[in-house]
Amino acid sequence: MHFLAGQPTPPTNGRFFEVYSPDTGKLLGYAARGDASDADLAVRSARRAFAQWSALPPGERERVMLTAADLIEANAHCFQDLIIDESGSTIRKARFEISYSASLLRAAAGEARRLYGETFPNDKPQRISMVLREPLGVVVAISPFNAPLVLLVKMICFALAAGNAVIAKPSEETPLVALELARILALAGFPAGTFQVVNGFGAEVGAALVNHPHINGIAFTGSTASGVRIAQQAVTHMHRMQMELGGKNPLLVLKDIDPVQAANVAAVGAFFHGGQICMSSARIIAEREVARPFAEALAQKATRLYLGDLRDEQTAYGPLINQRAIEKVQAHVDDALQGGAELLCGGKLHHGNVYAPTVLWEPSRRSAAWCSETFGPVVSVVAVDDLDAAIALANESEYGLSAGILTNDLQRGLSAARRIRCGAVHVGTHSYQSDTMAPVGGFGMSGFGRSGGKYSVEHFTELKWVSIELGETPNPF
Numbered sequence: 001m002h003f004l005a006g007q008p009t010p011p012t013n014g015r016f017f018e019v020y021s022p023d024t025g026k027l028l029g030y031a032a033r034g035d036a037s038d039a040d041l042a043v044r045s046a047r048r049a050f051a052q053w054s055a056l057p058p059g060e061r062e063r064v065m066l067t068a069a070d071l072i073e074a075n076a077h078c079f080q081d082l083i084i085d086e087s088g089s090t091i092r093k094a095r096f097e098i099s100y101s102a103s104l105l106r107a108a109a110g111e112a113r114r115l116y117g118e119t120f121p122n123d124k125p126q127r128i129s130m131v132l133r134e135p136l137g138v139v140v141a142i143s144p145f146n147a148p149l150v151l152l153v154k155m156i157c158f159a160l161a162a163g164n165a166v167i168a169k170p171s172e173e174t175p176l177v178a179l180e181l182a183r184i185l186a187l188a189g190f191p192a193g194t195f196q197v198v199n200g201f202g203a204e205v206g207a208a209l210v211n212h213p214h215i216n217g218i219a220f221t222g223s224t225a226s227g228v229r230i231a232q233q234a235v236t237h238m239h240r241m242q243m244e245l246g247g248k249n250p251l252l253v254l255k256d257i258d259p260v261q262a263a264n265v266a267a268v269g270a271f272f273h274g275g276q277i278c279m280s281s282a283r284i285i286a287e288r289e290v291a292r293p294f295a296e297a298l299a300q301k302a303t304r305l306y307l308g309d310l311r312d313e314q315t316a317y318g319p320l321i322n323q324r325a326i327e328k329v330q331a332h333v334d335d336a337l338q339g340g341a342e343l344l345c346g347g348k349l350h351h352g353n354v355y356a357p358t359v360l361w362e363p364s365r366r367s368a369a370w371c372s373e374t375f376g377p378v379v380s381v382v383a384v385d386d387l388d389a390a391i392a393l394a395n396e397s398e399y400g401l402s403a404g405i406l407t408n409d410l411q412r413g414l415s416a417a418r419r420i421r422c423g424a425v426h427v428g429t430h431s432y433q434s435d436t437m438a439p440v441g442g443f444g445m446s447g448f449g450r451s452g453g454k455y456s457v458e459h460f461t462e463l464k465w466v467s468i469e470l471g472e473t474p475n476p477f
């Protein structure tokens with residue numbers, strides 16, 4: 001199904017596709033395989049809803065969003081099962097997605113009242129100039145599979161708070177979570193058409209939405225390759241774009257730190273959700289004094305991770321999303337080993353579609369495992385002589401999403417943070433961090449635009465200069 005104009009709606013072409021659990025292989029259900037006609041229906045209904053939603057007083061939009069946050073928590077059990085089954089998440093990750101989604105909606109609700117404009121002085125004394133902030137209109141949010149609830153909520157909540165209507169196109173791997181979200185938002189009181197879900201494949205209905213002339217903005221979270229394709233299309237219509245793309249995130253381990261303590265932190269950064277996290281700490285650059293003991297401690301920690309039932313609290317992570325992902329991860333590992341890397345642990349499937357936590361020592365700096373996004377539980381560790389070399393190597397990447405620096409030496413940590421070219425640098429921890437109000441986004445091929453708090457609101461609104469002439473202006477002719 002889609003969720004259009006306030007209700008579950010079958011695709012106009014009558015076509016559906018199967019949705020399977022990456023963990024058990026079980027058939028979970030069917031989702032609509034939408035096309036351009038569904039995209040058009042959604043846009044028409046969103047345009048109508050936009051007029052209604054954007055005209056509501058901000059306090060009313062805030063109330064609906066706060067209700068949505070409460071309802072997400074009240075329906076946690078339902079979301080939990082869907083997130084676990086559809087995306088192969090552990091129960092702990094599913095719970096994090098649910099509670100953080102509620103936090104995001106609450107943070108965004110407050111932004112409905114903060115669509116501030118301003119006035120400014122100008123050289124014509126008889127003129128008053130003001131800047132008004134207005135919602136864009138219809139925003140398309142295209143989301144990835146790896147965190148199917150929280151990433152979608154993150155993309156839509158500030159857009160909705162600002163008065164936009166939103167059409168979501170979730171990943172074809174995880175269409176059911178998005179439908180449940182649509183059901184809950186409708187219950188919360190969003191007018192029909194304000195939030196809609198169009199299901200299907202990127203190249204079909206996704207592309208149709210991107211190319212629709214009557215949308216106004218796009219929020220995309222996904223791979224760099226898809227982001228580039230979408231941006232090329234979107235620019236022909238001058239759609240506003242926000243691109244949150246892939247990463248190959250560096251984690252610096254400085255010589256003052258205890259290697260075992262550092263390994264425990266790095267393991268979370270590298271292996272959370274099996275490395276299927278855009279900000280996961282995949283490239284570890286350690287000062288030589290601690291590099292090898294750190295790498296060995298990390299391998300020991302990795303080998304001890306419990307990889308059991310997804311509903312077991314102790315399970316560290318679950319399966320890779322599909323066969324294509326397994327093949328990509330294996331190809332990166334094999335290529336690194338052929339290029340001279342040492343395998344400290346892992347290197348193959350653990351069971352089912354769950355890939356064993358893998359630590360590579362000194363892969364070639366031209367290998368895919370070092371340079372390209374693996375999106376699996378594979379982490380590389382290399383040794384460098386000093387901090388300058390660590391920073392230079394961290395910056396030797398086309399990506400620039402997030403970085404971590406493990407040190408207790410704040411002076412070295414902060415000076416490194418200022419020199420690393422990434423959208424975020426976290427001193428004292430790993431690269432995977434979140435905060436509802438922080439400007440999240442990347443440098444380089446990790447994308448452009450920032451999401452979170454007022455930064456999202458800036459993205460999802462237009463500025464308009466309005467002036468008033470209070471006196472006679474001299475006429476030049």
Ligand code: NAD
Nearest residue numbers: 143144145170171202206207222223226244245246247278
């Ligand atoms: P993907 O790029 O394969 O798909 C993402 C979405 O884009 C899906 O909904 C897909 O259907 C759609 N899509 C693909 N091609 C399209 C097209 N031509 N037109 C319109 N829509 C299209 O990504 P994925 O495999 O689902 O997710 C993993 C990727 O997402 C990783 O690269 C990861 O780093 C990235 N990611 C980034 C962030 C971030 O905040 N920067 C967060 C999470 C994931």
